[in-house]
Amino acid sequence: MIDIPERILLGPGPSCIPQRVLAALAKPTIGHLDPVFLRIMDDLRTKLRTVFQTTNELTLAVSGTGSAGMETVFVNLLEPGDTAMVAVAGVFGGRMVDVARRCGGAVEAVEAPWGTAFDQDLLIEKIRASKPAVFAIVHGETSTGVLQPVDRIAEAVHAYGGLFILDCVTSLAGVPVEIDRWGVDAAYSGTQKCLSCPPGLSPVSLSPRAVERLDRRKGKVASWYLDLTMVRQYWGQERFYHHTAPINMNYALLEALDIVLEEGLPARFKRHAEMHARLKAGLESMGIRYVSQEGRHLPQLNAVAVPEGVDDAAGRRLLLNEFGIEIGAGLGAFKGKAWRIGLMGHGATARNVELVLAEIREAARRR
């Protein structure tokens, strides 16, 4: 039997997984058309809607990790030649540009400096000028630790019939994500961040407006595996076999959603905010500064400058090997310059905050 160390995962995800979720994962596998599994799928859809704060009928878990969710949204909603505007201020905004271009989209990237959030008024101005078929932005940019305000974008996008795509991979279940109130037409997330479930599924939700776009596609969706015109007939009442769902991962997601809903969304958001404040106070008392814009910190992903005099890789290695704690390296423009400390879902506890602070202090002492 493989030997796995017990890490404390305080990086950009995967996050710490509750025992209950691991136990659900290990329940016996049943068939993908077993009536018991079909009930689990229905239950998943209902609970995903609650977490996404939406009534969207087309809400389900795509059989791949968060990036598969991103691809699902673009490959289904964009047709070759369609225009897309993508806001880019980090790795995941950049990934959306790449994905949209591979779908044949004519992509206009709007950029902001790494570590900053976009000014919504400026975005709205650009949207009104270009009228892209879809406008896409990352809600919580995992590479920079920035939370992007997005509550006023939909109006501008919907005014001319466009669709609003929101990447909620890191934001969902850690900060408020209000799909219906914000007018989001397509949202996707990952299981391994604030839902505290192992990676392997991507919750996706499409508004009726997005479904209409899907229904009037001229051509087939380029990806067979991610084709929602077929996948929805498996998750819907038709129960048409499409592909064999990752059965056990779906058990785990249901258990993870139950834990989220038992705590309640408001309490969960409050806990993430409080743990972030506690971590921030501790880091600042050590003179460690955030690389993300003040006032726009993503509570569950703290991107901070590597402590002065500490070697990036050696510091992280010390934390991992000596203390069994994983924190994340910088990505892209922040490579070698930033550490990413995640306080996601089950991992956002006072104990973990104190622990990571103590060990960063130790790493700095040993420099």
Next chain:
Amino acid sequence: MIDIPERILLGPGPSCIPQRVLAALAKPTIGHLDPVFLRIMDDLRTKLRTVFQTTNELTLAVSGTGSAGMETVFVNLLEPGDTAMVAVAGVFGGRMVDVARRCGGAVEAVEAPWGTAFDQDLLIEKIRASKPAVFAIVHGETSTGVLQPVDRIAEAVHAYGGLFILDCVTSLAGVPVEIDRWGVDAAYSGTQKCLSCPPGLSPVSLSPRAVERLDRRKGKVASWYLDLTMVRQYWGQERFYHHTAPINMNYALLEALDIVLEEGLPARFKRHAEMHARLKAGLESMGIRYVSQEGRHLPQLNAVAVPEGVDDAAGRRLLLNEFGIEIGAGLGAFKGKAWRIGLMGHGATARNVELVLAEIREAARRR
């Protein structure tokens, strides 16, 4: 906690999962760049090579189910306008046609009646005449229970520089699959059939010839998620982050491969053949006939006519609800006419054979 019944899975997959594999699945999640996980990935690659009987460097587990493996192979090896010849004698051959067309391939489908295997000489003739950029065929057609001989195809395909794609979703680890000896350039499988691991990953292997084709692509791979030019840099020594791998599913696959290799491939193939013979004798003694061609039965997937006088759905429901045994319905041309009895991996035991025979007898008695 969700309540899952203990089914005996004797359908087309997922198959029965050993407790060891479920226990591995529930080990604590660690990071996708943790040195321990990187060692697991290396170990997976080595063991997948053994099971595929190949030395192919580019052998890995794609982060999706078997159909994602199919799409991975086509989307990476076909470019828009490339010609593809696909042999179709069941649902999964048909699925390859659909997938190849979505990749922009100019597809020629070669058909054979459902339940029959192709004559290799006939295929070779067609390959020589059309010289398709890729030739693809299903090794074990899960919808018809036919095992397709494929040992002489590669020579014809390679003669003019084509690539040979083999779908091994249901065949791998149940019957001999000899990627190198047969000259297969791209093979994919699923974890939930004869490997007896839950669904969620797709083992994929590409020959150096296929890798060369990948390297000289003119355009980017249409799918970001399945783009092997990037995925291989995560599985290779570069360790470039691409997407967050389904960590726990990879633990489970490694444990499942260990179990396969502890038994040994020859012993495993022999067990599948013996259990198939035992089931067949029992079914025939009840007057139940196979819908697949005599001499071409796929041992791990027995497609037989629904017993005379028994209602298809009611019979399967009886087995599931009263005895907790899942068998598969007919698909496509066999819908309502055939049952598919899987004896895959961990599930291919004398106990299960006797059990399913007894209960089919009971279903026939109650008709």
